[in-house]
Amino acid sequence: MSDTQNLTLVQAVRDGLKGELERDDDVVVFGEDVGKNGGVFRATQGLYEEFGEERVFDTPLAESGIVGTAVGMAAYGMKPVPEMQFSGFAYPGFDQIVSHAARLRTRSRSRFSVPMTLRMPYGGGIRAPEHHSESKEAFYAHEAGLKVVVPSTPHDTKGLLAAAIRDPDPVVFMEPKLIYRAFREEVPDESYTVELGEATTRREGDDVSLFTWGAMTRPSMAAAENLAGEIDVEVIDLRTLSPMDWDSIVESFKKTGRAVVVHEAPKSGGLGAEIATTIQEEALGYQRAPVQRVTGFDTPFPLYALEDYYMPEAARIEDGIREAVEF
């Protein structure tokens, strides 16, 4: 049996990067403060020292430059892993992400591809200033040509990150910074992949299916446990948001006939709507109640004095589950 280490999620990011840097010389890691500083969340700690400035380097403060150069490197055959310091600061690079990373394959009829993994911490709850707390995964999932991955455990983080880096297409890898250090898990030392596009069942249940991802997995599990004995909740962690694992979603829904989607992103235009509609398209005959969405509000993410009201917490999720079941 191979050895394991007890890692936090952010340590698993680092471990995953290290594994891929060792495995493939074409992998390079760069962005703002990822070098000597080891990243503002320490996700790249020690990599600059270990792999040198050619493979792990700081860039000027310019997201369009970071993503745009990554597109160029990737088209040339490298495996760039650029970092956006926070997802809220990715927007100067948004044009490069959606106009080029997502489309170079289509534009060149697959002559060029962009095997880039764009890491970005996302999500609220860390008492940070404005623009440090948003969840905008729907922006990226809306864009054809991009894959979108959101891990929720250290083990998955390392495996999904490796799969993303090895994937031939661009992957937006969104890291739930709220749970960067929330808990530890045994993570194998050797490198491994967790397949992109596959959801996982965190808890089996018969009464209602709860679909979630990232940092919302924990309060969702807490809500399910609080209701145990009364309502039997199945919790499915989607892990990859594009392409989504529709088979698992529909299969679970056919079993329970009820669904709750939990995301911290705003409600309107969020992925909850996509899931609810697909369920209707694929399994209307099984449906026993309207699909409930427990989400952030359709407001800008507030400064931290109010952020705890913005984020779905266990009580709010329980409320949504009851709504679905008591219909």
Add this chain to the structure above:
Amino acid sequence: MTFGYGSTGGTAVSVLETDPREKVQVLAEDGSVVEGATVPDLSEETFVEMYRTMKLARHFDERAVSLQRQGRMGTYPPLSGQEGAQVGSAMALRDEDWIVPSYREHAASYVHGLTLEGTLRYWMGDERGNRLEDLNIFPVAVPIASQIPHAAGLGMAADYNDSDEVFMCYFGDGATSEGDFHEGLNFGGVFDTPTVFFCNNNQWAISVPREKQTAAETIAQKAVAYGMEGIQVDGMDPLAVYQVTSAAVERARSAEGEQLRPTLIEAVQYRYGAHTTADDPSVYREDDEVEKWKAKDPIPRLEAFLRDRGVLDDERVAELTDSIEEEVAEAIDTAEEYTRPTTESMFEHVYAGMPERLRQQQAYLDRLQSEHGDEELLE
């Protein structure tokens, strides 16, 4: 090599014509006047105000960092070391002029009328601290460089309205790498806007040193590419900053002939503390470097100058220190007395009129609050 220049604009050769690869200085590190430099023509009272404001900013900064450490405030970006640039530049503005800040300009904003408790409340996570009623100060811009095009646009609007307001836009050395820096300055040049683009080059963008932002020798010289004047000034010399900024403000308001109105000022300075309270600078820089820059500290520098002129003595300095401590302590008390903003306020300011769906979401949160109570809801 540094040079001192006597004029404050308007005279035959403006200080703004200085080569952007040289650095304007008035006070030497020991507070003496640099040879050939002319001290700005300010009243004793104004000199003391400049000194007091810098000292107040330093004390405020220390208190703010300790509030964060005690859990009484969120992440806070300190400004110690940068008082000379902020106070010296903001004092060159008239009340009707505007400040378009980044997130570190607590002292410049204070000079322009923002209360200390307003700054504290904002960093305590309360948006109400960012509503600067009746003050010509734009809200804090956290996304780097994003405020630079705003400052050009504000200037275009002022022109359109035949107003002679001047817009002072602050940003860091790191900001000069963003596309918005280029686009903002380019619009400033093309539309000849009444804007002063003021770069607080504090040598670091979090852990990335100035040399890694640009291969250019100075930031000031980038102005050439936009057709405007660029000037480098010792940002820890409040008198030099005042002199250069006054000339740039004057030119923005009433440039003549071929002169373009906007100016790029690079104020060379140093951030003594962490980037924010979430940062640990010991990971990426040596203490020696910090100590070297502390020898240029703007506060003792102006103090020595004013003592030498007989404007300050021990007694006056002690009086000022007491009044500063009192003012800051009062501001902290006031800021902490405010209650948490209501949950309604989260929904209120999204649109001028609240869409029905938002109203429903607010009602939903109200229901959850009354059914579960805050403690259970926020668990």
